[in-house]
Amino acid sequence: MVRKLLAIVTITAAAGSLSTGTASAQDAAKGEAVFKQCMTCHRADKNMVGPALGGVVGRKAGTAAGFTYSPLNHNSGEAGLVWTQENIIAYLPDPNAYLKKFLTDKGQADKATGSTKMTFKLANDQQRKDVAAYLATLK
Numbered sequence: 680m681v682r683k684l685l686a687i688v689t690i691t692a693a694a695g696s697l698s699t700g701t702a703s704a705q706d707a708a709k710g711e712a713v714f715k716q717c718m719t720c721h722r723a724d725k726n727m728v729g730p731a732l733g734g735v736v737g738r739k740a741g742t743a744a745g746f747t748y749s750p751l752n753h754n755s756g757e758a759g760l761v762w763t764q765e766n767i768i769a770y771l772p773d774p775n776a777y778l779k780k781f782l783t784d785k786g787q788a789d790k791a792t793g794s795t796k797m798t799f800k801l802a803n804d805q806q807r808k809d810v811a812a813y814l815a816t817l818k
């Protein structure tokens with residue numbers, strides 16, 4: 680039963696990325712195309728509606744120079760959130776829930792107030808992996 684389910688999942692994933700052949704590898708070139716959705720609000724080198732994302736991988740959350748963050752995003756950085764490809768992948772499906780859980784897990788539920796200004800959600804697993812790989816190339 681589990682095997683059968685796995686087979687279905689594998690086939691579904693493969694169908695989504697026929698042109699690459701590998702469903703799970705991260706592809707920064709494809710991530711650049713995914714990033715076009717982010718560019719409504721983000722650029723690598725300047726703050727717009729959202730903070731500049733150049734160098735975001737490895738950066739403490741809530742610290743793009745000159746950007747005014749929500750308390751929720753800011754507090755997450757203060758509580759120790761540093762962006763990695765892995766946690767960006769986990770954050771994108773529901774940024775608000777991710778940050779609230781991060782603070783709650785750190786014992787700072789009292790600081791998990793309000794909402795993040797990052798209202799965009801990206802559910803697709805492959806797109807999240809690809810865009811995280813692309814973000815890591817942005818300086």
Ligand code: HEC
Pocket residue numbers: 713714716717718719720721728729730735739740741742743747748749750751752753762767771794795796797798799801810
């Ligand atoms: C509708 C506008 C909008 C879109 C589209 C958007 N974002 Fe954001 N993003 C924001 C805003 C605004 C913030 C600041 C959040 C806050 O202060 O709570 C943010 C914050 C972030 C952060 C945290 C940055 C930090 O310095 O802590 C990351 C990472 C991020 N966005 C990635 C992405 C990615 C990747 C995409 C595309 C898949 C994307 N965003 C699409 C508006 C957007």
